[in-house]
């Protein structure tokens with residue numbers, strides 16, 4: 001395997017225990033926890049079945065597999081799947097990311113050094129520069145690039161033949177990809193958040209690899225707080241393991257997992273301190289809203305972007321908060337989750353407090 005650069009994430013939630021982006025410790029441990037084959041890859045049944053067909057058919061034909069686009073939130077297994085594709089095709093893999101390719105020349109250098117059948121994993125493909133993207137169109141379709149030599153009127157294009165390769169592109173936002181790029185992928189897979197039962201299987205598998213004894217109730221407790229994301233499940237497992245080792249006999253059960261995650265302020269639904277601060281402000285200070293984002297951010301003492309990009313997406317996904325044209329509104333589930341009673345006759349819009357600073 002060949003890493004051209006470390007894949008980066010745009011997520012601003014680095015350093016959070018429930019953040020979906022990989023931190024330094026994750027990167028060190030993840031290699032050991034990654035499933036190595038499609039059979040070992042937990043969940044995503046449809047994607048697995050479809051990809052299995054694509055790869056088997058290519059192998060039977062003795063051909064290089066079609067280009068694959070993987071879309072989905074961070075931490076759902078896109079990098080892992082790209083490595084599995086290479087392993088199943090018995091091909092080497094080269095890993096790079098969109099932000100690392102700012103010039104067409106950067107891409108030309110990578111493409112021209114690929115071996116026949118090699119898998120090129122391009123993480124955050126939506127963040128590649130435009131000229132590099134245009135070079136990629138031709139490379140994907142014709143296995144050829146035009147390298148421009150010189151500048152201005154004297155510039156000449158030198159065609160360069162490439163060996164057939166498989167591009168695996170990963171993006172958190174398939175909608176941001178220009179259609180000509182999207183259309184050049186032979187197979188597109190959208191990765192969904194994992195169901196609790198699937199995360200339990202991920203946790204049991206990782207616990208075995210980490211030599212941690214965990215029972216079904218302990219795995220279920222961690223799974224319920226992992227926000228549908230294997231990376232978070234693995235990270236919480238490691239923190240629970242620390243707690244079990246220091247405070248008990250090292251084995252993990254429901255009580256140990258719950259006590260450990262209480263220390264780390266990750267609640268039963270996977271909300272952390274920031275998520276809860278936002279909800280509490282919305283409920284306790286603004287009667288459940290609607291309230292503007294700026295007002296809410298001032299109330300919790302955080303930047304607008306932090307509330308909007310780090311806390312809100314999960315709260316919205318969980319059905320705890322709604323973004324409306326009049327401002328942020330708590331749902332009945334939010335009141336229930338914090339054990340609070342909505343103001344009588346209130347509900348959304350109870351206080352009618354608007355946003356002093358605009359939304």
Ligand SMILES: Nc1ncnc2c1ncn2[C@@H]1O[C@H](COP(=O)(O)OP(=O)(O)OP(=O)(O)O)[C@@H](O)[C@H]1O
Nearest residue numbers: 030033034041042074075076077078079080230231
């Ligand atoms: N289906 C799965 N079964 C078991 N483990 C998984 C699965 N999906 C992901 N994981 C584990 O979760 C961690 C994160 O996965 P991975 O790095 O592939 O996510 P990603 O989608 O590429 O994230 P990013 O977008 O941040 O690059 C890895 O340790 C991996 O082993």
